Amino acid sequence: MDTFTDLLRNYNLKATPQRLAILQVISRYGHINIDNLYNEIKSQFSSISLATIYKNINSMTEVHLLAEVKLPNTKSVYEIVKEGHAHLKCELCGDIEDLTIDTNSIFADISKLHNFKINQSDVILSGVCKSCQ
Amino acid sequence: MDTFTDLLRNYNLKATPQRLAILQVISRYGHINIDNLYNEIKSQFSSISLATIYKNINSMTEVHLLAEVKLPNTKSVYEIVKEGHAHLKCELCGDIEDLTIDTNSIFADISKLHNFKINQSDVILSGVCKSCQ
DNA sequence: CTGACTGCAAACGTTTTGCACGGTA
DNA sequence: TACCGTGCAAAACGTTTGCAGTCAG
Numbered sequence: 001m002d003t004f005t006d007l008l009r010n011y012n013l014k015a016t017p018q019r020l021a022i023l024q025v026i027s028r029y030g031h032i033n034i035d036n037l038y039n040e041i042k043s044q045f046s047s048i049s050l051a052t053i054y055k056n057i058n059s060m061t062e063v064h065l066l067a068e069v070k071l072p073n074t075k076s077v078y079e080i081v082k083e084g085h086a087h088l089k090c091e092l093c094g095d096i097e098d099l100t101i102d103t104n105s106i107f108a109d110i111s112k113l114h115n116f117k118i119n120q121s122d123v124i125l126s127g128v129c130k131s132c133q
Numbered sequence: 134m135d136t137f138t139d140l141l142r143n144y145n146l147k148a149t150p151q152r153l154a155i156l157q158v159i160s161r162y163g164h165i166n167i168d169n170l171y172n173e174i175k176s177q178f179s180s181i182s183l184a185t186i187y188k189n190i191n192s193m194t195e196v197h198l199l200a201e202v203k204l205p206n207t208k209s210v211y212e213i214v215k216e217g218h219a220h221l222k223c224e225l226c227g228d229i230e231d232l233t234i235d236t237n238s239i240f241a242d243i244s245k246l247h248n249f250k251i252n253q254s255d256v257i258l259s260g261v262c263k264s265c266q
Numbered sequence: 267c268t269g270a271c272t273g274c275a276a277a278c279g280t281t282t283t284g285c286a287c288g289g290t291a
Numbered sequence: 292t293a294c295c296g297t298g299c300a301a302a303a304c305g306t307t308t309g310c311a312g313t314c315a316g
Contacts, residue, residue: 014290014295034280049298054281056296070203072255086240088249101243107219107258110234115263116221122205124255125240130248147270147315167305182273187306189271 011063019056021045023080031069031077031087031096069096072126084121090129097129144196152189154178156213164202164210164220164229202229205259217254223262230262 004023005015013019018041025040026032032040038053057078060066067081071089077096086099103121111118137156138148146152151174158173159165165173171186190211193199200214204222210229219232236254244251 009291016290016296018297047298050280051282051299052297058282059296068205070205072201072203072253088244088247090249091252097247097249099243099247106239107256110232111221111258111260114221114230114232115266116223116230116258116260117266118258118260119224120205120259122255122257122259123240125244125249125251126253126255127244127249127251133248133250142316149271149315151272180273183305184274184307185272191307192271 007065011060011065013059013063013065018045018048018052019060021048022053022056022060026066026078027080030098031079033075033077035075037078069124070122071096071124086123086125088129089124089126090132091126092128092132095129099125140198144193144198146192146196146198151178151181151185152193154181155186155189155193159199159211160213163231164212166208166210168208170211202257203255204229204257219256219258221262222257222259223265224259225261225265228262232258 004020004027007023008015008019021041021044022037025037029036029040034053034057037057038048038050041048041053057066061068061078064081066078068076068078069087070076071087074089074094084101084103086101086103088097088099089095090097103123104118107118107121137153137160140156141148141152154174154177155170158170162169162173167186167190170190171181171183174181174186190199194201194211197214199211202210202212202220204210204220207222207227217234217236219234219236221230221232222228223230236256237251240251240254
């Protein structure tokens with residue numbers, strides 16, 4: 001039961017070995033940037049090209065299977081899409097953690113006050129994580 | 134009373150005409166990306182070079198006089214630094230508005246629960262603004 | 267007067283593109 | 292089999308750098 005195969009097909013994307021490898025690596029790391037993704041995949045799939053990584057990241061992001069997380073002072077990382085959550089970024093070890101809170105509802109009142117219809121909220125909290133303190 | 138001159142000097146940066154023009158444009162727009170900034174300034178300062186824009190944006194960002202705001206699906210914009218506030222980004226007209234709420238305090242409890250010391254919070258709410266609805 | 271800043275052009279790293287080949291459905 | 296996806300190399304893009312000249316303090 002290769003879930004990623006189904007996932008890709010749901011979005012009308014062919015389940016190629018390259019794409020499956022990308023999804024496996026991303027899901028293992030939770031969040032990863034392009035360089036690390038490329039190196040990680042090359043070690044188990046030496047023939048893969050960087051252009052393929054880019055093309056696939058782009059096509060999977062386009063259909064909202066993946067999401068780009070833009071971080072302060074660092075390269076973007078990519079994650080498999082899941083609903084409204086915040087990101088904790090440790091400024092010391094660089095680790096990114098998910099914070100599963102309903103970010104949209106937090107801002108619901110505020111947005112109503114400003115007559116602003118929120119579709120998406122991107123929240124990044126930077127600081128020092130548990131293990132680095 | 135040229136406030137920007139003083140502001141620059143407080144950060145040990147020389148108050149050159151180019152820098153003053155950059156700050157005037159940014160403060161007029163609130164938020165602006167590199168391209169628009171360059172074009173805007175060129176129209177009143179035709180000799181300015183793009184490299185100068187970049188160098189100044191970088192030096193002013195380094196000393197935290199300016200801040201980069203990384204936005205989903207769009208180029209980053211720059212703003213003059215001010216304390217903890219969120220950004221509303223209209224997906225239709227592209228307009229960026231400030232939302233003056235104490236973002237850090239919103240997440241204070243949550244971060245305590247996770248033993249995470251927050252230094253900075255970046256919040257971007259994307260959706261549809263008042264006038265676009 | 268001195269060091270910081272500017273503008274130009276060249277260099278750089280990252281991302282995208284075109285194309286021939288190969289693989290999925 | 293038809294089309295989508297891959298890999299390579301080249302191109303495009305945004306940003307940075309080195310340098311000689313200029314200007315702010």
